[in-house]
Amino acid sequence: MKIRLSFLFVLTLIVFILCVFFLSLFEEKSYVPEKTNNKIENFSIKDFYTDKSLNLKILFEDEKYIIINIWSSWCIPCRQEHKHISNLSSFNSSKIIGLNYKDKKNNAIKFLNELGNPYDTILSDKDGTKAIFLGAYGVPETFVIDSDLNIIKKYIGPINSEIVNEIRNLLNDY
Amino acid sequence: MIIKFLKISFIVFFITFFNLNNVSANNQKVDEISKNLRCLICQGQSVYDSNSEFALSVRALILNKLKAGNSEDEIYLFLKSKYGDWIVYEPEFNKYTLVLWLLPLFLFIFGGLLIVRKVFINRPKK
Numbered sequence: 001m002k003i004r005l006s007f008l009f010v011l012t013l014i015v016f017i018l019c020v021f022f023l024s025l026f027e028e029k030s031y032v033p034e035k036t037n038n039k040i041e042n043f044s045i046k047d048f049y050t051d052k053s054l055n056l057k058i059l060f061e062d063e064k065y066i067i068i069n070i071w072s073s074w075c076i077p078c079r080q081e082h083k084h085i086s087n088l089s090s091f092n093s094s095k096i097i098g099l100n101y102k103d104k105k106n107n108a109i110k111f112l113n114e115l116g117n118p119y120d121t122i123l124s125d126k127d128g129t130k131a132i133f134l135g136a137y138g139v140p141e142t143f144v145i146d147s148d149l150n151i152i153k154k155y156i157g158p159i160n161s162e163i164v165n166e167i168r169n170l171l172n173d174y
Numbered sequence: 175m176i177i178k179f180l181k182i183s184f185i186v187f188f189i190t191f192f193n194l195n196n197v198s199a200n201n202q203k204v205d206e207i208s209k210n211l212r213c214l215i216c217q218g219q220s221v222y223d224s225n226s227e228f229a230l231s232v233r234a235l236i237l238n239k240l241k242a243g244n245s246e247d248e249i250y251l252f253l254k255s256k257y258g259d260w261i262v263y264e265p266e267f268n269k270y271t272l273v274l275w276l277l278p279l280f281l282f283i284f285g286g287l288l289i290v291r292k293v294f295i296n297r298p299k300k
Contacts, residue, residue, distance in 0.1 A: 102227060128231030129238060135256040137215050138228055 038151045043133045048100050048108070048122035059121060060147045063095050065171055068143040069119070070099045070131055073111035075139040081158035082115045085142075088164050089118035094171055098122040101131055101139045144170065204236045207246055211253065212261050220263070 044053045060066055069085055071078040089096045098119035100108050105124075125131055134143055137156060144153040144167060153170060155163055208222040213229045221229045232253070239249050253261050265271045 102231075127234045128227060129235040132231060132235050132253075132256060138226075 040133055040135075040145070040149045040151060042149060043130065045099075045130050046124045046126075048098070048105075048124040051124070054121075054123070056149065057147075059095065059097055061095075063093075064147050065152070066095045066097055066145055067092070067167065068097045068099055068134065068145060070101050070125075070134075070136055070139050070141045072101045072103045072139045073107040074103065075101075077158040078140045079111075079115070081140055081160070082118070084159050084161060084164050086116055086118040087161070088159075088167060089120075092168065092171065095120040099131065099134075100124050102126065102128045142167075200237060200240050203240055203246070204233055207236050207249060208233050210250075210263055212263055214257060214261060 040056070042055055042057045044055055046052065047054055067088065071082075071085075085096065096119050098121070100122055102125065123130070131141075134141075134151070135154075140158050142155040142159050142163075143151055145151055153167070205222055208229070209220050211221040211232065213219045213221045213224040213226060213232075215228045216224045216226055219229075221232050236249055239252070244252075250262055254266075259266055265274060267275055
C-alpha cells in the first residue's frame with residue numbers, strides 16, 4: 001500500500017513536470033524588459049540622400065511628434081508593412097522619418113521606387129549604431145517620439161492596420 | 175638626405191606601430207565587454223558569440239564609444255538605459271535584485287546553522 005502511494009505520487013509529479021514543459025513550448029521566449037529609459041538623447045545622424053549630419057531635434061521643426069520607422073530593403077516584413085506606412089503618411093500630419101538600417105543606397109532607392117516613398121525625411125544608419133540610440137532590436141520597428149525626445153510608443157516588428165489606427169488615435173488625443 | 179629619409183621613415187613606422195597596437199587593444203576591449211552582454215534577439219548567446227545584425231551593431235557601437243574615450247562602465251550604463259538591465263549578464267545589486275543576491279547567502283548561513291546544531295549540539299545528549 002505504501003509503495004503504491006509513493007509510486008502514484010512520483011507518477012503525478014512526472015506528469016505535472018511534463019505538462020509544464022509541454023505548455024512552455026508554446027510560450028513566447030524572447031523577453032523584453034518593461035523598465036527601460038524612454039528618454040533619448042539628441043544624437044546626430046546622416047541624411048540618406050545628402051549625407052549631411054542632422055540633429056534628431058532639428059527633424060521636429062514645429063511638430064510636436066514624429067514617427068520614426070526603421071526599415072531596410074533586405075527586410076521582407078518591411079516590404080509587407082510599407083503600405084501601412086504609406087497609409088499612415090496619407091492622413092497623418094506628423095512627420096514620418098525613415099531610418100534606413102544597414103542598407104546599400106542603390107537597393108534602398110530601388111525599394112522606394114518600387115513601393116513609393118512615404119517618408120518626409122530619410123536618415124541613414126550604415127552600421128546600425130544609431131538604431132541603438134533608439135533602443136531598437138532590428139528591422140522593422142516604429143517609434144512615436146515627442147519633441148522632448150521621449151519615446152511615447154514603440155512597435156517591434158511590422159505594423160498593421162490596427163497599429164495604424166492606434167497611432168492615429170494616439171496623435172489625435174494629444 | 176638619406177639620413178633625413180631614414181628619420182622620417184622611422185617616425186612613420188613608430189606612429190603606425192603604436193596606432194596598430196592601440197587598435198588591437200580597443201578590439202580586445204570590445205571582445206571583453208561584449209562577452210558580458212546578452213544578445214537580446216538571440217537565444218542563449220552573448221553579443222560576443224553572435225553574428226546577428228543586432229550583435230554586430232552593438233559591437234560597432236562599443237568600438238565607437240571606446241574610441242570616443244568612454245569607459246567600460248559608461249558603456250554598460252548606456253546600454254542598460256537603452257535595453258534595460260537584461261542586456262548585462264551580471265544583475266545589478268538594487269532593490270529589485272535584493273532577494274536574488276541575498277537568498278543564497280541566507281540559505282548558506284541557515285544550512286550552516288542546521289549542520290552546527292546537528293553535529294555539535296545534539297551529540298552530547300546521546
